[in-house]
Amino acid sequence: MKQQLIFTNKPGEALDSLVAKLAPKGVFVLTDRNVASQVIPFLSAMSAEVAKAIIIETPAGDVNKNLDCLEAIWSRLNEEGATRKSLIINVGGGMITDMGGFAAATFKRGMRFINVPTTLLAAVDASVGGKTGINFNGCKNEIGVFAEAEAVVISTIFFNTLPLQELLSGYAEMLKHGLLENRETFSALLGFNISSENFNGERLLELLRQSVAVKERVVTEDPYEHGIRRALNLGHTIGHAVESFAMNERKAPVPHGYAVAWGMVVELVMSNMLEHFPSEILHAYASYVRDNYGAFYITCDDYPALLRLMAHDKKNPSPDKINFTLLADVGAIKIDCIVDKDTITAALDIYRDLMGI
């Protein structure tokens, strides 16, 4: 079975027709408190099935993707008489789709579930791969299973109320997929103004569809992450170092998506230096990032700390060899590139230039 992906800005109709087809014995909607107040009333007005479903609410935030909340979900399902033939609709961000998917996959050894991501990042992430789970003992996603939803219903109408920072975080993943795909897809993304208050929802839905298709293709080609799937780490070697640096040295955490957006600038510079990645595309991307994400401010004095953090990455063959995914062009992927510290240092200099630091 592969989960069905439905891109629509009429999510109510999609849900009602899915429920009619699946004919479950009882429908549950899992959501968090924020989504329950901001999205559920709106979704209930569009879907008769959501309107009459039993709502299970959890506290919001990744910190609540834990065993206590999972236990509370299992208890509610048990008390409300859910069976293996019931259905859970998970409405929320990645925290809800991860935890709700796991709750469903393990209740009575597996009931069916549908995901309705309400953030851009969850729409990109939760659509492919079937990863479910919770955090445990301070470790992210330590407990979970692989389990696919019956369907994922993706709508951009949920994104209108998202804070811009969350939209941009998700959009960084889409930019990454564009870079892995081809020039056309990538220019379309650079031509879309995600920061505008009145972005075009139908257009974003179309871009999202293309983006998810890229991820789907990569994951299908390499389900066990032995090769090409590592291309999805583009921007992440620098990005993770920036994230840790911001958190530990500056005590001012940055969103993961922002770190990846900046990380991709540095990695495209390296791609340009080592693999002849086209300069004009590098410059166009750097401008987009500067205009939308701003710059992550660094000086030469920060380089040793950043290099040390990159060296710690578990993907490296040894501490002084740092592993990157680079590009010879948009869509021309080179995995497992070992880059020396002098080249990285030079790339960080050029990044500061491009960002106007």
Added chain:
Amino acid sequence: MKQQLIFTNKPGEALDSLVAKLAPKGVFVLTDRNVASQVIPFLSAMSAEVAKAIIIETPAGDVNKNLDCLEAIWSRLNEEGATRKSLIINVGGGMITDMGGFAAATFKRGMRFINVPTTLLAAVDASVGGKTGINFNGCKNEIGVFAEAEAVVISTIFFNTLPLQELLSGYAEMLKHGLLENRETFSALLGFNISSENFNGERLLELLRQSVAVKERVVTEDPYEHGIRRALNLGHTIGHAVESFAMNERKAPVPHGYAVAWGMVVELVMSNMLEHFPSEILHAYASYVRDNYGAFYITCDDYPALLRLMAHDKKNPSPDKINFTLLADVGAIKIDCIVDKDTITAALDIYRDLMGI
């Protein structure tokens, strides 16, 4: 992937060669306190891998197949640095193989596990089907997943220290499989003296292999329990009624396996009345049960309560139609037989006769 079944009375050698083949990063042994003291020292002497493994001990008994103990197992795995490439060897009864299988299937979205059942019942049950899980909110196996072990290592040498009652409970399942198979397999079972203190372990291992093969065939034919798999309910319609009756009316619970052994006597009587099941085989079976399990004492006054309990069974189409699996001969299975109350009453009379009540 299908789990590998290894029938051997050299379990230490089997485990060491499995571990060598799987080449895990770290080996854990999950067991309960009783097994830890009675079996692990003995198994460690036979297996270098068990001797050097990290032992995780839980309290014994089905009452501890719960979320608290599962959480403790996850914590130990996390603290000891288990990864997705580590291996858990579950050594114990069904409680350990169920809970350990679930812990493994969910830790970091799935690590590998091997089951080493130390009770006869667990050997028959845990070998086929991949059911894992824990009890929750007072419901048996409410939370779990289907996940197969890399291998199940089955040895009768563990059974020497089992209380006779536990051996007999497991043997009832084997008798059931024999009845579903053919006359030869079934007579071999009636010819084996499981109650003897010095039973022949090699012979029991051979009978166990046949028994597991029957279950495997039935489950493979009907993985979703739509048809023939319900044959595995033989003896259970009466058996469940007897179990509930003993627990609730008599306040003296009987082991599940005993209830099934008695239930099969009644259901073979009905098979004889309605489907011409051979009388001589019915009598031979009834004698085996009387000699080994004794009789469950009932009078006519108990019939209404028993019939009421049977009527509650969720497998029935309606409260006054009671559903049974019957046999026209050993191996000639008739599922979904509706039997009226007069016939059941007559069969209970004959049961009392056969049991010498």
